[in-house]
Amino acid sequence: MSEPVRSRGQTRRLVLRSGESVVARCRDFCRVALSDWDWPGPPEDDGLTREERELAVEDVLLVVSEAVTNACLHAGGPTELVIRLAPAVPVEPAGGGGESGGPPPRTTGGVAGDLRIEVSDRSSRIPEFRPRGAPGQPGGNGLRVIDRLARAWGAVPGETGKSFWMEVAAPVPGGGP
Secondary structure (H helix, E strand, O other): OOOOHHHOOEEEEEEOOOOOOHHHHHHHHHHHHHHHOOOOOOOOOOOOOHHHHHHHHHHHHHHHHHHHHHHHHHOOOEEEEEEEEOOOOOEOOOOOOHHHOOOOOEOOOOOOOOEEEEEEEOOOOOOOOOOOOOOOOOOOOHHHHHHHHOOEEEEEEEOOEEEEEEEEOOOOOOOOO
16 A cells, blocks of 8 residues: 555645636635645544644635735735645654664654645745734734744745745644644
8 A cells, every 4th residue: 555645745836827816716726735635634543623624724724815815915916826745744653663673663644744835926025014903904914814823934035026935734633742
C-alpha cells in the first residue's frame, strides 16, 4: 500500500488576473486542495471530531480570504496564490526507535502536515496593523484575523512586488500534546 498523498508534501499554484470573484476563486481552490490532500487527516484516524475538522478547514479558508482581500484593497490585487502542504511529522512508535535500535520513525496515518499559504501582489508595501476603526464598522481587522489564526506570517519582497505568507499548523486533537 502506498503512503497517503498528504504526507509527502504538495504544492498548488493559482495564477490570478484581475477580475471579479477572486476571493471566492481562491477559497474554492484551497478547499479543493485541502480535500484532495485529506487535510487535516482522514476522519477515521486523525483523532479529530467532525466539527474540529470542519473548523480547521474553515480557519484556513478565512486566512486565505483575508489575505486575498487585503491584496485587493491595499496592493492592487493578488497575482498568485500558492498553498503548500508540508510532509507529515514523523512519529516514533511507542518504545523508542530510530537510531536507538528499535523500528525506524514512521509517519502515522492521522498526522497532517502544516500548511504554508502565499499571496503575491505587485505592491512592495509590507502589511502592517491598522488602527482599529469605530466599533461595528468594517475594515482594519484582516491582519488581526490572520495573526490570530496563523502560527506565523510575514512578507518577502520580490522584483515585482511581494509575497505575503502565512503558516497554519495542523490541528491537534483535544487530548493531544
